[in-house]
Amino acid sequence: MSRIDSIIQHAEQHCKDHGARLTAKRKQILAQLIQSNKALSAYELIDLYKDQYNEKIPAMSVYRILEFLEGEHLVHKLNLANKYVACAHISCDHSHGVQQFLICGNCSKVKEVSISQSTISELNETVKDAGYQLVSPQIEVNCLCNDCVLKAA
Amino acid sequence: MSRIDSIIQHAEQHCKDHGARLTAKRKQILAQLIQSNKALSAYELIDLYKDQYNEKIPAMSVYRILEFLEGEHLVHKLNLANKYVACAHISCDHSHGVQQFLICGNCSKVKEVSISQSTISELNETVKDAGYQLVSPQIEVNCLCNDCVLKAA
């Protein structure tokens, strides 16, 4: 079984465990995100879907599917780019802390890294002192990946 | 002279110093951002402009003006919210390092705080190790301000 099939199967089990359904369309969209290995916008997914399955999928459906997948913590929405990535930890069973996403502004490749506990504490402290509260402990940083840096040079 | 007039005057001098022109419209938009004390979208600025000056301003103009102001480092674009804020340091003459914006997801109030040198170093390290390079040293964090937290309770 391919790596992707294995991840999908894991995701399906995760959904079943609490009565959610990873339907065929949802699997297809999730698979596209996993395969692409980068962040994709809703409309990029629509185009990809057309290419891959030779069938149109309505924007509405894609947005709904993405919303579902996000709720299941199978994908993350990157607000900086208005794109979506497959969660790097679908196949882990443990929960994760604050996540930090490095997003290549040119090719949309995304790396999901974790933040040191000390930085998290400092961030919390800063936010609290400023009279704010963290909503989503998710930090997105605009970057360029080395591939794109080299190409540009 | 009001605080805002003083800031505007400072901004105008800053522009003149390198042959840029802070025109009347640009001043008006900048003043709106300073007055509002929060992040505003382009279309919010259009509506505000209509209210305040009883005159329509085209979307195109607002976008161009915002682009200009951003180039002059008089406003920042917050990519997380697709909104703009007046730079908190217009009236300083020194340059600033990495900036961190705390954005209230409910009322768009923005606080511009600075990051400790150690955190910046760590961020740089993390990014480099992951094979990326920082583009804009600007970090935006999704928060709720205490006012909105209290109201919601």
Added chain:
DNA sequence: GCCTAAAATGATACGTTGTATCATATCGAA
């Protein structure tokens, strides 16, 4: 002051993104 080139702004049309709404299809349990 007047003229001219450059810079700034206006107006129109259009492309993209996202959503509201109602219709249709599919699934799962009785």
Added chain:
DNA sequence: TTCGATATGATACAACGTATCATTTTAGGC
């Protein structure tokens, strides 16, 4: 198999942003 709930489709539309060309304004030389 049937029925209610869930998921998907189709259409129209609202919001956001930009391309393009027309018009106005500005600064500087005469």
